[in-house]
Amino acid sequence: MSEFDYDLFVIGGGSGGVRAARVAAGEAGAKVALAEEDRYGGTCVIRGCVPKKLMVFASGYAGVTEEAASFGWNIEPGAFDWPAFQQRLHAELDRLEGVYRKLLAGSGVTAYDARARLRDPHTVELSTGETVTAKHILIATGGRPVRPDMPNAHLGIVSDDIFDLEKLPETILIVGGGYIACEFACILNGLGVKVTQYYRGAQILRGFDEEARGLIAESMCENGIDLHTGTNIVEMHRVADLGENGSDGMGAPVEDVQFGGAATTDTPGGGPIRVKATNGAVNDFDMVLFATGRRPNTDDMGLGELGVALGRNGQIEVDEYSQTGVPSIFAIGDVTDRVNLTPVAIREGMAFVETVFHGNPTPVDHALIPSAVFTQPEFGTVGLSEEAAREQEPVEIYCTSFRPMQTAFAGKPDRVLMKLVVSRQTRKVLGCHIVAPAAGEMIQMAGIAVKMGATKEDFDRTVAVHPTMAEEIVTMRKPTRTA
Template sequence: MADEYDYDLFTIGAGSGGVRASRVAASHGARVAIAEEFRVGGTCVIRGCVPKKMLVYGAHFAEDIEDCQKFGWTIEKATFDWKTLRDNVLADVDRLNGLYTETLENHDVTIFHEKATLTGEHEITLASGKVVTAKHILIATGATPRRPDCPGNEHGITSNEAFHLDAVPKRILIAGGGYIANEFAGIFNEFGSQVTIINRTDTLLRSYDESLRDRLLQISMMKGIDFRFHAEFRGIEKNDDGSLTVSMTNHEDLEVDCVLFATGRTPHTKDLGLQEVGVELGEGGEILVDRFSKTNVDHIYAVGDCTDRVQLTPVAIREGQAFADTVFGPGDPVAVDHSCVASAVFSHPPIAAVGMTEGEARNKLGDIKVYQSDFRPMKNVLAGRNERSLFKMICDASSGKIVGIHMIAPEAPEMMQAAAIAVKAGLTKADFDATTAIHPTMAEELVLMR
């Protein structure tokens, strides 16, 4: 490697993508350092999908305790203690933070627990004033929650702070129509909050199939979640008793105890010195990269949510791996295929999808066939829960190739992982039809749709 520099690789940001890239680069023999101004692990591990999924698990017990009575169980005086769940979740976050740190240390990666800024060609300056040089620089700083620009926005919280609340709000307003808004709406609703979602349009989860979006809205309303569409903030005022009065367009004022902003995420690229060293950014502040994660500056790369690609943790990890193998590995350059990436929304019930929606397929392919199964899960039948699931398969009419699968059902993400392999591999409806079902399961509907 290049002895003229202090390091062969300097990574800014120790999230999922940055940690993977640094670890793999070190395993290829590179001298690696990484800087993280918050905690090792990044958004997903520290304040995102991992602690969020634990809250989702905790929320599911509310319905399980209610449903179990039809299965012969009696649970008297069941109570929920938010602080117990919160503290146990945060303790596990601490454990994961330690494991990620240990992984880096075991690969001899130097960790700087401070902010790092690009201050010259191949030069990084740390908050302590220390200046280091690196042959290659990787930006993996992720994204941060966006706050709406309205009077009183300082009274609201984001998903970052939601994991640290002192108590479950009796009344919570959640702003946004994406996956974060719908996930936290389901969580707090099960914990007993009166939940209101406001959204500036009338569309939830706009990247998902319309049938699933409509089904989630219907079920969420049945569960008692209130929706206010075409609503934008006018202002938030804090009252003497600590409550908040929210004024918005097209709707009456609303008094709540907590406002949670879930209105999207912005690439964390400010104050890093990127533009000063010539790195091109997009209109939203995202770092523009090529298929090998390289910026317009030859020695600077970027992976994960700070770029203009798919904002998902597994994608960031793949990008970090590909970068390290390309720049430091012995083989050919590796590019990540960003097509046909499966995803999930851990709402109540969850949504999972891979490939094109029905609308996208009609626009792109023209002639398609749509198969679906609209059913009531066996557990819901016995529990007396009037909640239906929906599976949908989109196929190219001429070839029978499956171009999309969409589900809203209990455990939909667990089923989708295997189904996504089949779609990515280009299998056909006939291949699914030729597969014997596992009965009785919800997953059997995947091979029984007509």
Template sequence: MADYDYDLFVIGAGSGGTRAARVSASYGAKVAVAEEYRVGGTCVIRGCVPKKLLVYGSHFSEELEDGRNFGWTWDNARFDWPTLRDHVLKDVDRLNKAYTETLKNHDVEIILERAELTGPHDIKLASGKTVTARYILIAVGAWPAKAEFPGSELMSTSNDMFHLEKLPEAIIISGGGYIANEFAGIFNGLGCDVTVVNRSDVILRGYDESVRDRLIQISLAKGIKYNFNCTFDKIEKRDDGALDVYMDGDDKPLQADVVLAATGRRPKIEGLGLDQAGVETDDKGAIKVDEYSQTNVESIYAVGDVTDRVQLTPVAIREGQAFAETVFNDNPRTVDYDCIPSAVFSQPPIASVGLTEGEAREKYGNIKVYSSDFRAMRNVFADRAERSLYKMIVEHPSEKILGLHMIGPDAPEILQAAAVAVKAGLTKQAFDDTVALHPSMAEELVLLK
């Protein structure tokens, strides 16, 4: 490996790239990481972590309201957006520093420049410097996608939501996926007028239909508006900075301070030099890789959201670990993509693992569905009508659990442990044999009928 400047050169210091870099270095590899923005990647810098903090912040509007029946009153309670925003950004700074120190502590060289492939072993930095590496790992992640129509450049993306100068009075959110529904809950909780515009009549495609429907019911009750089967015609900016949004040929626009494009994410491959290195991509721009994260070019690998696999931070971390084990520890490892739990931090949140009811019927035919439709104790006491829903899908007659789907307070926290049971292939009887932990929401999982 002495013929190269580095044993491993990683492009992108997100969750997958950081894990791969530090583990590879711990196995004795000489490693460098190039990052054009900040160490930590989408999840830490502009994604799930700061967004979850905004979710926490937005919950207090309901907490303050619900507190009355618990004996609490707050006089002159008010919300200050800059305080929340600045504390979130301060925590992002903390995490950026922590990730940077982790890499440095493992003797990984950090290059804060954009990097571009110029060949199977060659990288050109923004400064003009060129370096070589025995192996190259691409871990640049994905970037928010935007539709193109007149005025679409006036739309914001999820990246911008953490830096808003002031809280919008009205926001229109384009999309029906997890990003759209999470930000809808956040801004609704912070007191904004929220309208979700979706080109189909389905939100959260891939999640169980009953759970999706329950979220819509609850969101409507909270005051979130939905415009389904709707497309944008144009957006115009007014003299006062507000936006007029025209849709579906209607000459009367909706008005908003912010229009958020939340219609998915695309692999961030522009200007990466994939063509120069001969790396193949699919029709959506994702880098094609095999089960060991290797591209069609022997020396180049890719992990995380830039590939054609599952776009989740814990998956990228697993892929980065498996790459390091395979290439630098002589321990070939792959990632098991079956039964990956996922969550939507909507309000209330959704958590899911395994097959939906529809998927299970299509694959197995003969299934049974157990469910619990209930009001959480705190909602009953607070006189809040919101109901939770838990579903368990099992194969019949074996009763092997095929999927668990939940919507309700703390659903992701509860599902994480239950996902172990699904992954292990347990049956409904294992849940029936477990004594309930009372009083808790989680006990509903062992009381399903």
């Protein structure tokens, strides 16, 4: 009989933790328990990928009636019903959470609806007052959005709050330039909100391919988003809290303030917010959304006391097998701040089970991971950007940008981008970047070829599917430039 209550105790009921728990229990026959203090499904299912993508779908219908008319359809335009959509959204999230709970129960995992912290390398204390022991402990607590360290930051919301709004604002300022900021800018713009976006950097989507970033920024502006790069908030106040001395309290007379919409005291969040920007502009917004970063959930878990090393952002430091410096404690997913994507957390969970319960040491391969940014248009990417590749070795760039058939026929200015980054020495495709509707679907398939080490000539030998946007990936014969 084991000296421990469980072979494995998982802290965190998101995608990575649930996968590791049920595979260890169901396939490896381990005695497993899992604790989750909030909702099962974690960030992805409850307040991230899934509800966000459903909102992407909803926002994509905004221009349907106009485009359909170009194809001969007479469809009357309508208005977006946020309460009706939100009701269906929450029903779907409830259903998915139920699925996660059933998967755990079906695998024989004991579930605790409680917060967990560590007392020692094998002991877990629960907020219910219970204490259990485990041979192995896996931390999969994910991360959370954070507000910037500035006065009145509490007036702004974060991405977690979007799905629970009672109603949509008329105007919103989104602060940030990463994929979360840009996705919600496009979503809310599509749903009829007047969107302004501030980003302190020179271009949105830092770290991605520059050519793709530029096209997405241009498209966002064309679609009505008021995007300001090189811009940040200096200060913000609730308008109702400002003095009545003829000034807004922020260096500008009240009559000079630019108002973003018909903001009233009953708008979401308690009334309009006045924001002064680094470019000198002073504007009022119904709502401010901070999408300026995330932080791993490692607070008050007893990790430091046990000698588990934490990084600068609070992330748990692990080796290639997801093991911490304390041999019995492992960590996967966003709490390690390696590659913060749901499929990566699931892969890390599977590798952990293979390593610990099947005796087959399996490091996680974090190279050449395809990903998508659900802006409008979408951005799919795998491998190196042009900028990163040319720092590594001489490369050839194959790139084309064009108006796709469907929207060109409807008279829209939309453009798409297809790009390959190719090693001049090995001819391998080092990176593939697609900006286009359904780019996420395309990059999944292209990712297989790039991961396998396909060369440009392998792409050239592939017959095009015509007429499609994606055919351009295999029909670009001559490089547009070398570097």
